[in-house]
Amino acid sequence: MTQHPDYTLVDSPAGFRRAAQALEAGRGPFAVDTERASAYRYDDRAFLVQVHRRGAGTFLFAPEGHRDAVRDALEPVLGGADWIIHAAGEDLASLALLGLHPATLFDTELAARLAGFDRPNLGAMVEHYTGTHLEKGHGREDWSLTPLPADWLDYAALDVLYLNDLAEALAEELAAAGMLAAAEQEFAHLIRTRSLAPAQPKTWRDMKGVQAVRSPAGLQIARALWQERDAAARHTDASPAALLQTKVIVAVAQAQPGTPDELARVPGFPARKRGATSRWFGVVEAALRERRQAWPERTRRDPHTPPSKPTWERTYPESFAALEQARTRVAAAAGNLGIRPEDLLSPATLREVMWSAAARPLLDAHDACRRLLAAGAREWQAEIAGPLLVAPRAAED
Template identity: 45%
Template sequence: MEQAPHDTVDVIDTREEFLAAVEAISAGEGPVAVDAERASGYRYSQRAYLIQIFRRGSGTFLFDPPAVGDFAELDTALADVEWVFHAASQDLACLREVGLDPQRIFDTELGARLAGLARVGLGTVVEELLGVHLAKEHSAADWSTRPLPQSWLVYAALDVELLVDLRDAVAELLESQGKSEIARQEFAATLAREAKPANPDAWRRLSGLHTIRQPRNLAVARALWLARDEYAREIDTAPGRLLPDLSITAAAKTLPATRNDLAKLREFNGRASRSQLPRWWAAIEAGRASDDLPPLRVPGDGIPPARAWSDRNPDADKRLRAARTAFAELSETLAIPVENLLTPELLRRIAWEPPEPLTPDSVREALLGDGARPWQADATVQSIVTAFVEASQSEPAPDEPAS
């Protein structure tokens, strides 16, 4: 059924209104539904520009984080309460930035995955489990816009108003499948996951960089990327909106001789391509003059990609193939996606260098040591051992030398 027309939604943007809302939310009951809206694709930062809260007995509250500032009082009020998210990993960082740090969560997206639902987007899961059609027309909006249009605010409110009901439906589904403990471990792991450190080679993700074949040109691409990143951070704008990746790689490949030549380069476009021309030209000159020439490729610090295993480690390649087949069958049996049974990285790691002796206990210890959850180890250890043993006993392919 369609969602009923919604009342007008107001945004809380003063400390007085915020503290009154904290008191009202504290008087509610049960879990609290939480969501956050960012301005990805528009802003450099990943800060929250709107935070939505719903609790039974309290109602719905929409907060303007830049105006409110610190949310410590709300965090304290909800310290012992379960927080309900849909895709918690997307919101936890920006919530922690304003002082909101849940101690216990329920993730309806992750729960839906573990329950075996084929599609786990919020609108789809709400429609499947609650029978309500939830429009998602503003998901990619620029939430740093002020004032926020009323239609956007209604959309944001609806994102949390059905979330507690959805939590109960997903929990019931998990309980009926005997997966409640699995979900609990996964939710705890989501909370405990640490943010990845900044990648010093992030510039290597430039679109089109693979077409650059000389270290000097790479140095120019790196200098342009760093100049763009610095300026984007300074004015809090998404880097690609200032200067597209392909403009950087085009300039790095062409190496224009003068600033005027850079301005004439057809592929060098974007909102700030001309207004910041001195900045980009200075970066090109710095790249040209640099003594620190980057290598064409950065050697990996881990195991090689699986596509190279058949040549570099044929036994590991057979183990991985056998384990993947076993996992596909296990995934179907348990109605849990393969990637949730065990991360592909963990499976590759243990296939590349399995413990010796190969026993269920040694495999379980290795998996737990690499960060697998206990339920994952319990669910997969026998499949891994059996697959590895069968792989070691398989006949080599006709063009494969016997080991």
Template identity: 40%
Template sequence: MVTTLTTPREGIPALLATPSQLRQAERRLAKGSGAIAVDTERAGGIRYNDRAFLLQLRRAGSGTMLIDPEPHREVVGPALEAVLSQATWVLHDAATDLPSLYALGLYPAGLFDTAIAAKLLNITPYRLPELSATLIGYTMHKTHGGEDWSRRPLPKAWRNYAALDVEVLLELAQACQQRLDAAGKSEWAREEFEFIQHKAHPLSPARWEDSKAANSVTKPQELAVVRALWLHRDALAMAMDVAPHRLLPDKAMVAIAKHKPRSVSQLMRLDAFPRDLRNHAGEWLNVANAGIAATPWPKRPKRRGTISTSAWKKRHPESFEQLLAAEEALEEVQAEINVESDALMSRRTLRGVCWSCLHEGLSLDQAIEQTLLRPWQIEQAQPVFRAAGLS
């Protein structure tokens, strides 16, 4: 029988935001013991970046705390790091939370990710409500995940939702660990957790060269327009603290770069240019023209990588058959070791290894070094590489 949690067992926590409240939170956490359940709520689709607007923390003996970092971001790290840096964190899908936590100066001593554990155990679906229901008999409604978490004051219902995200996370981690031990996958999990912990980096400024718009055009003049539009949009978005796409969508930048309108009327006729930006059309047109005038125009960097599967099949049919054999072996091995699809290795990674070995003259070891595969994956993937004739 599955029980749906509607409120936290100790009630809905208050929001802690002042420096004195943060220090009190640190003392409460210090009185507890064991791992600390951690979660964040962000507003990346609304605000300029994906910084955390709420931290949810729970520890045995300490209860649940909701931290508002926005008013005193410079205080959050110093106030909480003494406890948080000495504890293992339990998160669900840690890769989405760690950059915003690292940006606050908060780093864990160790990590346990219940979503990764579920993938290694091949438990689906692995969303928090379903995984909790499967392993410990508790679930919760995910009704406020897409809210504007920068809003203040936070509605009571939102605080209730946020607290429930960590309410049974520690118990869920224990259940996952027991199953990992029983399946002989604890070492695999440890390698995955360490990889996620050290791969994550604090939030960093975006670059126009990495934008979707820049990767949608090829000509130098088009890239010059995209560069100008992106940089202008980014400066405005930062000053206004709004998500850049809300000021000008990437598809609009691409359309302007490709069609190069010469007047506001021509710009307004572009399907990709939002009608509600009519009053700002002249501004964006001037920015685009300034981009064209700014020389030298940028060039698209040559990107090294594997050719498409269709081109591979057409140009190199013999080695393509080796790739197909490897992909078939990958499915068989993943089924045999009972992990979620792509947990062992993504097809993209496998194609890269095969291409490097078969067409770039690399040894298997050299090709593997170019990937981010962990030791357990390399060991388990040996039959896959043999099927491709790589070892």
């Protein structure tokens, strides 16, 4: 059965102000969500911001073309307030672009994971706690379109309608399990890292797979293709991947095609797209004509950064064995808590600390906790995982 929730769509500065006044008169936390269009547009900005508050109703803000006005209207009301979001990471980042930051956060998706739910998606959680079945399926649409279809807007409004109920129910579950304080640390961490931390601009070296490009010529090609793609995507407000996929850039850099035909045969290259072969081959040619002294060099691996799994296992078998033993103990502890191992301790944090232990052995559980905190673990994670990283004999001592 299709649901048609009550909501108000606002797309003008005057409408933003009226909606903000109505929200201010409501009560309790703000349930917030965003819809983005990063598969179609250059960046991950929000094209729709949904806000629900008890006693006020649901408002859908369409900010494109009026982003400053949205910020001016909503920041005095939502800024520094209590928010509820489901799977908050990307939403917080896009809301930060609008100048909106919460004081406190309750992430219902993360809370569900810490409460031991295997399926913490919004639809499953709403059905579990309210018995309501949400019709899903519009999350990957092009939300930059105007006007947005009515069924998309219904979908967007439903994403915030039940968040207050979920937050209250999950807070009770977490408190009963002794995990509420841990969840609150996780929520605060999300605010620090996804809302308040300044966004770091991407560079060509951030491309997935570019580490596999080893020759100077290949790196020069990868950089030139990325820069051309980035400039064109920014100019046209298009998704960079729609112009040339990252995996294709890496493949071209590895192949180093010497002719247009060779470029067209690179797997995944959009040779059938009109003008694509001549355009991108021109970029390759121009890049290779630059003086070699200006070509990028391979970045030297930071000795403090863990190597790849095959390199670690092959070159440092003893410390790799210690990593595997620690991973097993962390997984067992997570199982006892009814949560996933990566929620108890992220694999990257575990690798970082165990790699540091290869050069400077962990002295005791206190030392392990200290290093975990320095690597970004939260206090509750360090308290549980720290003793698990120390060799059993050392832990007993």
